[in-house]
Amino acid sequence: MNTKIFSLIVGVLSVILFWIGWVSLNPSDEKAMARFISVEKLVNNEISSRTKLGGIVKKGSIQISKINQLDCVFVLKEGSAELVVNYSKTRPDLFKDGAEVIVTGEYRNGIFVADELQTKCASRYEGDLREESNYKLEELEI
Amino acid sequence: MTPIAGGVALNLALGCSVLTILALLVYNRTLDHRLFLLGQRLGLAISFFVFISTFILGYQLFTSNFDIDYVARYTSYETPNIFKISALWAGQSGSLLFWLFILSIFNTITIIQNQDRHLNLMPWVIITMSVIQLFFLILTNFITNPFEPTQADFIVQNGNGLNPLLQNITMAIHPPTLYLGYVGFSVPFAFAFSALVNKDIGALWIRSIRRWTLVAWLFLSVGIILGGWWAYQELGWGGYWAWDPVENASFMPWLTATAFLHSIIVQEKKDMLRVWNMVLIILTFSLCIFGTFLTRSGVMSSVHSFTESSLGPVFLSFVFIILASSFGLMFSRMKVLKSPRKIESVSSRESGFLFNNLIFVVMCFGVFWGTLFPVITEAVNGNKISVGPPFFNQINIPIGLALLALTGIGPMLAWKGTSNDKLVQNFIFPIAFGLLTALVLIILKLTVYTVISFSLCIFVVVAISSEFIKGVRVRKNKFNESIFISLFKMIKKNRSRYGGYIVHLGIVLMFIGFTGHAFDKEKEFGIQIGQTEKVANYNFELIRMYEQERSNHYAWITDLRVTDISGNFVTNLRPEKRVYFHKNPDVNKRQPHSELDIYSTFNKDIYSIFSSVSSDNSTAFVKIMINPLVKWVWIGGYVLAFGTIIALWPRKD
Numbered sequence: 001m002n003t004k005i006f007s008l009i010v011g012v013l014s015v016i017l018f019w020i021g022w023v024s025l026n027p028s029d030e031k032a033m034a035r036f037i038s039v040e041k042l043v044n045n046e047i048s049s050r051t052k053l054g055g056i057v058k059k060g061s062i063q064i065s066k067i068n069q070l071d072c073v074f075v076l077k078e079g080s081a082e083l084v085v086n087y088s089k090t091r092p093d094l095f096k097d098g099a100e101v102i103v104t105g106e107y108r109n110g111i112f113v114a115d116e117l118q119t120k121c122a123s124r125y126e127g128d129l130r131e132e133s134n135y136k137l138e139e140l141e142i
Numbered sequence: 143m144t145p146i147a148g149g150v151a152l153n154l155a156l157g158c159s160v161l162t163i164l165a166l167l168v169y170n171r172t173l174d175h176r177l178f179l180l181g182q183r184l185g186l187a188i189s190f191f192v193f194i195s196t197f198i199l200g201y202q203l204f205t206s207n208f209d210i211d212y213v214a215r216y217t218s219y220e221t222p223n224i225f226k227i228s229a230l231w232a233g234q235s236g237s238l239l240f241w242l243f244i245l246s247i248f249n250t251i252t253i254i255q256n257q258d259r260h261l262n263l264m265p266w267v268i269i270t271m272s273v274i275q276l277f278f279l280i281l282t283n284f285i286t287n288p289f290e291p292t293q294a295d296f297i298v299q300n301g302n303g304l305n306p307l308l309q310n311i312t313m314a315i316h317p318p319t320l321y322l323g324y325v326g327f328s329v330p331f332a333f334a335f336s337a338l339v340n341k342d343i344g345a346l347w348i349r350s351i352r353r354w355t356l357v358a359w360l361f362l363s364v365g366i367i368l369g370g371w372w373a374y375q376e377l378g379w380g381g382y383w384a385w386d387p388v389e390n391a392s393f394m395p396w397l398t399a400t401a402f403l404h405s406i407i408v409q410e411k412k413d414m415l416r417v418w419n420m421v422l423i424i425l426t427f428s429l430c431i432f433g434t435f436l437t438r439s440g441v442m443s444s445v446h447s448f449t450e451s452s453l454g455p456v457f458l459s460f461v462f463i464i465l466a467s468s469f470g471l472m473f474s475r476m477k478v479l480k481s482p483r484k485i486e487s488v489s490s491r492e493s494g495f496l497f498n499n500l501i502f503v504v505m506c507f508g509v510f511w512g513t514l515f516p517v518i519t520e521a522v523n524g525n526k527i528s529v530g531p532p533f534f535n536q537i538n539i540p541i542g543l544a545l546l547a548l549t550g551i552g553p554m555l556a557w558k559g560t561s562n563d564k565l566v567q568n569f570i571f572p573i574a575f576g577l578l579t580a581l582v583l584i585i586l587k588l589t590v591y592t593v594i595s596f597s598l599c600i601f602v603v604v605a606i607s608s609e610f611i612k613g614v615r616v617r618k619n620k621f622n623e624s625i626f627i628s629l630f631k632m633i634k635k636n637r638s639r640y641g642g643y644i645v646h647l648g649i650v651l652m653f654i655g656f657t658g659h660a661f662d663k664e665k666e667f668g669i670q671i672g673q674t675e676k677v678a679n680y681n682f683e684l685i686r687m688y689e690q691e692r693s694n695h696y697a698w699i700t701d702l703r704v705t706d707i708s709g710n711f712v713t714n715l716r717p718e719k720r721v722y723f724h725k726n727p728d729v730n731k732r733q734p735h736s737e738l739d740i741y742s743t744f745n746k747d748i749y750s751i752f753s754s755v756s757s758d759n760s761t762a763f764v765k766i767m768i769n770p771l772v773k774w775v776w777i778g779g780y781v782l783a784f785g786t787i788i789a790l791w792p793r794k795d
Contacts, residue, residue, distance in 0.1 A: 016501070019541075020508050024533075029536065031532050033533060066757070069763045090378075
């Protein structure tokens with residue numbers, strides 16, 4: 001390989017690798033990265049930067065605004081820690097009491113304002129058949 | 143009884159795979175031809191038993207035998223027949239058996255096709271493929287057996303049913319197509335491994351696998367595009383690519399495979415880049431297995447991660463074994479591998495191929511880096527950082543644009559080197575048209591990336607068209623043929639070259655679609671019957687809301703009348719909110735699902751989602767998205783597939 005081509009290869013490689021490194025450290029969009037932390041850590045440290053939280057939707061906590069059905073408040077539970085979450089976009093189909101969710105957004109004045117809400121797929125597809133039994137399962141009478 | 147036969151067939155396949163490997167290893171020492179024949183037949187027997195077990199599982203799914211755990215989990219009586227078959231790849235153990243099934247088809251074709259050819263390469267080709275089969279047979283026999291009986295001390299009267307998201311015809315086709323691609327690369331990998339073992343490094347092994355590589359690449363490409371199509375129609379977020387870890391898992395081998403497809407041309411024509419080609423095929427196959435690891439391990443949260451299982455370490459170990467053995471072997475053969483010829487000029491076609499390869503591989507590294515960034519940061523400083531689409535877009539848009547430029551530059555370079563006069567002659571028109579487009583778009587005040595992308599698209603279209611025009615002109619003058627006859631005969635005579643150019647045109651069309659994303663608009667709103675809401679240049683009037691009970695779900699339907707800004711009727715959109723398992727008395731077991739409605743034209747899609755309805759049934763909450771140029775992504779996909787088929791089409795001689 002001649003030197004000219006070799007230098008060009010090294011040049012192109014350096015530029016692209018520098019670009020990947022630079023973007024990793026300085027992403028231009030605030031939604032490019034989010035820290036995944038626990039609800040407890042967020043509440044105790046009052047972290048206001050963009051974060052990602054995971055947990056369960058507390059049973060009976062979902063409140064949907066009567067004026068705007070898109071506006072929703074619920075309590076996210078992770079272990080014993082709880083946090084009020086506000087979400088005002090179209091909710092995923094699997095969002096309901098007890099659903100496992102991941103929310104992304106910012107913590108403001110005691111409320112987590114989420115702009116992303118993901119639900120994990122229903123456990124019914126992998127769980128124990130008896131626990132996840134549906135209406136047509138019948139016990140054998142022995 | 144039949145399910146037991148399925149399990150026994152898997153046991154027998156496992157036994158045959160061990161015997162195949164042993165017979166051929168002994169053959170390599172003794173060169174007793176009877177052992178080679180035995181190895182060949184045992185190799186075919188593995189596939190035979192895998193076919194039997196797959197058909198048995200398919201039959202059990204079709205006939206709803208809920209005594210099998212897998213059948214009870216993924217189907218129910220209500221599941222439509224077509225989706226009962228697609229349930230074969232809906233769950234973990236079934237999808238691994240399906241993988242094995244496809245691998246066995248390829249294995250059978252390879253053995254039959256090469257019964258009397260490549261006799262020096264075939265023993266190690268069969269050994270390598272049998273080892274891959276053995277790995278999947280160990281998984282399906284001992285770790286996740288699809289024939290496990292239902293672990294219940296009660297009668298299972300009906301199964302869980304298939305996830306509604308998967309009850310879509312595209313979803314029935316997307317995974318098998320992707321698997322055909324993933325698994326297809328095991329054949330070129332097996333030939334490469336065999337070439338290394340046999341020190342048979344020249345252009346022979348490349349020639350024998352070129353067609354296989356193209357077939358696998360075609361399926362992988364179509365599989366990825368179908369996945370995007372499914373996401374666009376089913377997931378309801380208005381996009382087709384989210385840089386989800388599992389999407390990335392299919393994109394990474396596609397990038398290295400595309401690089402490989404280009405660089406084998408250089409080895410075939412010039413006997414250069416031998417080491418590089420080995421690296422690429424090893425990486426491609428390893429990334430295919432790594433992709434399965436990402437999907438099946440649960441290490442990444444993803445829309446595809448329906449399972450979290452203990453398979454992760456097993457897959458990772460297999461990837462490690464592939465990488466260590468292949469690269470170890472490659473380094474031990476370095477002296478033989480070194481190509482005697484060198485690239486002479488920067489402006490040569492081989493140099494163009496080299497740079498396109500470089501960019502493909504670095505892009506693959508960028509995607510790999512972003513996909514594993516959360517795992518890496520957690521390992522380094524304990525902080526888990528989640529990486530979103532803007533990160534991938536920021537990294538990959540400039541790299542992708544550089545690749546787009548190369549799809550036009552490459553074909554205009556000559557082998558060995560291009561003279562300055564020829565460079566000017568070849569590039570003047572494409573550059574002029576590209577610059578003219580840029581000027582117009584700058585005046586229209588479009589963003590920088592949009593201007594660059596559209597201008598490069600025009601540049602490439604003009605560059606490739608000029609290649610076609612030049613070829614047709616030469617034939618027309620030489621043979622006195624009409625333009626269409628010349629075009630047809632020219633393509634027929636040089637299928638791989640012009641097929642490749644058509645693929646490049648397909649890529650351009652897809653880029654036009656990607657760029658349209660910059661103009662997307664969306665709005666979420668509540669609307670009552672008779673009210674009208676404006677989104678971009680369209681008005682949406684809610685005509686009515688109604689309900690319908692269907693065989694496997696209950697649906698609430700909104701009827702939206704769409705008119706343009708002048709009041710002209712455009713279409714009626716009827717997005718639905720469905721509830722699957724709606725007869726279940728336990729409300730928590732019912733599963734809601736949004737079925738979108740899309741009005742698609744060449745310049746834009748109007749995408750509608752019915753989010754919810756107010757408790758008094760008076761207000762529908764709807765999301766509307768106006769997505770320009772999306773259709774070109776799918777059209778580009780068709781063109782890409784068409785071009786690849788032309789390149790693949792066998793010649794009579």
